[in-house]
Amino acid sequence: MWAWVKWCSDSKGRGLWRWRLLDFAMDFAQQRKRRSDETKQSDLVLPEGLCRRFSLAEIKIATNNFDEYFVVGQGDYGKVYKGFIDDPTRISVAIKRVNIDSGAGFHELKTELLLLCQLRHSNLVPLIGYCLDHQQMILVYQFIFNGNLGEQLYGTNHDNPLPWKQRLRISIGVARVLHYLHTGLKHTIIHRNVKPSNILLDEKWEPNLADFVSYKLGPPSLSKALIRVNSSLNSGVQSSTLEHLDPEYFGKNRPTIGEVEVNLEQALELQESADAARKGVDPGGDHYNYPIVEYTCSASPPESEPEESVSDSDITAMIWENF
Numbered sequence: 001m002w003a004w005v006k007w008c009s010d011s012k013g014r015g016l017w018r019w020r021l022l023d024f025a026m027d028f029a030q031q032r033k034r035r036s037d038e039t040k041q042s043d044l045v046l047p048e049g050l051c052r053r054f055s056l057a058e059i060k061i062a063t064n065n066f067d068e069y070f071v072v073g074q075g076d077y078g079k080v081y082k083g084f085i086d087d088p089t090r091i092s093v094a095i096k097r098v099n100i101d102s103g104a105g106f107h108e109l110k111t112e113l114l115l116l117c118q119l120r121h122s123n124l125v126p127l128i129g130y131c132l133d134h135q136q137m138i139l140v141y142q143f144i145f146n147g148n149l150g151e152q153l154y155g156t157n158h159d160n161p162l163p164w165k166q167r168l169r170i171s172i173g174v175a176r177v178l179h180y181l182h183t184g185l186k187h188t189i190i191h192r193n194v195k196p197s198n199i200l201l202d203e204k205w206e207p208n209l210a211d212f213v214s215y216k217l218g219p220p221s222l223s224k225a226l227i228r229v230n231s232s233l234n235s236g237v238q239s240s241t242l243e244h245l246d247p248e249y250f251g252k253n254r255p256t257i258g259e260v261e262v263n264l265e266q267a268l269e270l271q272e273s274a275d276a277a278r279k280g281v282d283p284g285g286d287h288y289n290y291p292i293v294e295y296t297c298s299a300s301p302p303e304s305e306p307e308e309s310v311s312d313s314d315i316t317a318m319i320w321e322n323f
């Protein structure tokens with residue numbers, strides 16, 4: 001390109017037609033890109049009624065023209081804004097925007113849109129709609145008020161950490177939605193990016209799993225064996241996610257998410273009955289501050305006893321590590 005520009009400006013006077021040619025070439029390239037973006041946009045055919053299509057004008061009103069003040073997060077492909085949809089319910093929404101001109105993100109958001117508009121689960125971030133207008137690709141979700149789990153775990157709120165039972169409930173919610181994705185649909189869905197920043201907490205501290213841009217479709221029904229051996233499902237996982245993967249992801253004692261869910265539920269039941277028993281002895285027992293360290297143990301079984309079964313607390317700790 002720069003060689004071309006130099007060539008155009010090299011010979012004074014005679015260079016004018018070359019500049020015109022450069023102009024023409026650039027116009028042509030831009031028109032081609034625009035046409036290909038338009039094709040990309042019109043390619044997107046969603047089954048009627050699955051989610052709402054917003055105009056860019058509506059999105060601009062909702063975000064005060066993408067005011068930086070309303071930015072609540074930044075992902076790999078663009079910013080997330082808080083906004084309000086101006087209908088009678090005045091619902092709060094999170095608006096994830098990628099700019100098609102930047103080249104990145106269009107395919108990923110389209111993938112997420114096509115999937116999320118067909119899924120419903122109380123622990124899945126609800127997708128409200130999308131906007132494909134004027135080179136913009138935008139997804140509109142219900143706004144989840146208490147931020148993400150990462151902020152709660154690693155944020156500055158050290159004086160008021162999430163209580164142990166709250167952590168168990170969050171883990172159970174995430175296990176439930178993963179169980180649904182693995183076994184409750186025609187095809188298995190492998191999220192591949194489960195990490196604290198993708199677990200959003202609503203006003204009741206219920207978890208909402210978000211960010212499906214890296215998901216992969218698995219076999220029609222996912223058996224325990226397939227989870228263990230099919231490492232290709234894990235190829236291309238974002239590097240920021242690898243550190244959150246269970247170290248035993250490949251290693252054969254790995255339980256299915258259904259087993260994990262049951263074990264977590266049992267752990268919560270045990271905790272509830274221990275609390276009830278404690279309350280009988282100590283009426284202020286509700287406020288007992290359980291030391292987290294009591295429940296945290298190594299995820300790896302001892303080298304010498306690879307076949308040893310995994311205890312409830314091991315499983316709880318392994319899953320917690322994974323989140």
Ligand SMILES: Nc1ncnc2c1ncn2[C@@H]1O[C@H](COP(=O)(O)OP(=O)(O)OP(=O)(O)O)[C@@H](O)[C@H]1O
Pocket residue numbers: 072073074075076077078079080094096125141142143144145147148193197198200210211240
């Ligand atoms: N529905 C939502 N309600 C409230 N906040 C949200 C919502 N969706 C996303 N956010 C906020 O925006 C942040 C960025 O979200 P996004 O899914 O784009 O990226 P990420 O998951 O953090 O990063 P990466 O793309 O690297 O996985 C989230 O961590 C969260 O704090």
